[in-house]
Amino acid sequence: MEEIIKTITLYSAQIIELLGASVIVYASGVAFLHYLKYVFQRKSAGVPNLEIRLTLGRSLAIALELLLGADILKTAIAPTWDEIGQLAAIATLRTALNYFLERELRQTKPKEG
Secondary structure (H helix, E strand, O other): OHHHHHHHHHHHHHHHHHHHHHHHHHHHHHHHHHHHHHHHHHOOOOOOOHHHHHHHHHHHHHHHHHHHHHHHHHOOOOOOHHHHHHHHHHHHHHHHHHHHHHHHHHHOOOOOO
């Protein structure tokens, strides 16, 4: 039974990692297409529309959460101390990235009016 749970957990982690990577690839592609549209419509390579950056930032924040969840799942079943240390380092880095990304998103909200 324990082996089945390990297998299911590892496959679930891989699926969640794939989802996180898919969010990054999709959001980056969409942001790039919107950027190209912005550049060609304005005939300049100025600063991209704030909404493009905010949308990409939100997507990256979600992807970071998914990837962190996958890492937690991978080490949930009988982890070694080495795996726990790696998870702590990864969780710290991803949490810090997410914190600063969220802070930037809050500071750059579009002005209403």
